[in-house]
Amino acid sequence: MHPVLILTLLAALPLALPRRVAAQVAVGISVRIGPPPLRVLAVQPVCPGPGYLWTPGYWAYGPDGYYWVPGTWVMAPQPGLLWTPGYWARARDNAQDDEEGDAPDDYVWHRGYWSPRVGYYGGINYGYGYYGAGFAGGHWSGRRFYYNTGVWRVNRAVIHTTYIDRNGVRGERAEGRRSYSRGRGHGRGAEVRHQQRNGNGRFRHEHKDKKEHDHRGPGGGF
Template identity: 60%
Template sequence: MRLFSSLVRKVVVGAALAIAPAASFAGVFISVGIAPPVLPVYTQPICPGDGYLWNPGYWGYGDAGYYWIPGVWVRPPQVGVLWTPGYWGWGGSAYIFHAGYWGPHVGFYGGVNYGFGYGGVGFGGGRWEGGRFAYNTAVVNVNRTVIHNTYIDNTVINRTTVYNHTSFNGGAGGIQAHATAQETSYAHENHFAATAEQNNHMQMAHADRNNFASVNGGHPQTAAYSRPGVRAENQQQRIGQGVQSGQLTSHETANLENRESSIHNQAAADRATNGGHLTAQEHQQINQRQNNVSRSINEDKHNANTQAHPHAEEHGGGGHEHK
């Protein structure tokens, strides 16, 4: 009977996620019978500009199980608000996702140590000062020659010094933390849901099958972005790393670069046709082509072909995809 209930729960959740728009995932009640994977260790990308706030990466849940939503720098919906990350918590019979939100204070996020200022309680990565956000460069990656509104507070515990990577609260093996009276009061303040930019970032993460734990074994290839919508830049970096390490042959590199160039040209042409914007269908098409290239980069970097031994390259890798 218990197994049947668990199966029904997963079917219901899967059906809800299948029919709901990806951009609304944060608002869907998600109940899962198995715990999310541990948090991966990764380096925070440098802040792309003044006024961006950090959103830590976390495990979402989709039609193929848990998938990683990369950490990212985003713009807040207004001056003075901070991001409270979402978290998974044991609800007695299943793991329930509590969606993140914007508000004047950082509330309870399950005691999960997301790092980069989110050590489990509150946020030590920065603060608002006179309408501008000041960054604590002891724990967040900011170029102080470009962004001058900074300070240093070394008392904040950074995730790189902590070895507990548990991603959920409560239950067996979970973090045994409870909301304080102050955090509970913060939960009743005026809140803002995730912005359109954040929702699009979640949608892009869900569309990339490489983010699913069933594919990456709990070790996502890309754990963080400098800002939403820079996937093409990230894949160029992955290609560059493959060339530098010798994992990509000249033939594989040329093929990947040509495909990336084709995607770029397609996006530019679509934007020119639509007044500088992409339609939802065009976004989906571009993302699917990037998914194909991402998969090929991973395959090409882990096949038998290398710059030192390129003789097998005619037998594999370097697949093609079309618009």
């Protein structure tokens, strides 16, 4: 194919993609205004089938400002992978961002990714198993995902790999609506510092070059 034609097609790609997918094309976005509070989903849709994982809704940013991308069920790219949601954070609490020249009051988007463990997602309580640290929606055993019906809505007549564990389940309280990680300080930002924990997680920080898969739908990075 002619090089000029290839460049023309690549330039037109964001216009051809649906809004949810096109949002992932822009990487390392930095915004001067923080995102609004998270929207709370009153009732989670029922899981459509085995192998689907819930990916929470989030605020994306486009030419017209912030817009809400609803949560949805997404088939895991391969057995054994879990979703770590993306999150907004204040740039001044990220030394790497400061070195790259971001203003102290900028808000930086950290893209979500698939990996064998749920990593750090800013201490944001997205609900439905993503309560700020770790993951309570279920676990993999071999090639099968076992769903925690104490957290997720699952039709047990269709999906037979289920269990109930309400330990660590948190309600949708007001603090669960905080939409960005501030690290410390006051205001609407979640106040969980970036740290690393071992064992069953609650969370570990995963380097995103390790096993990253773009989420082709809500919750993906951009």
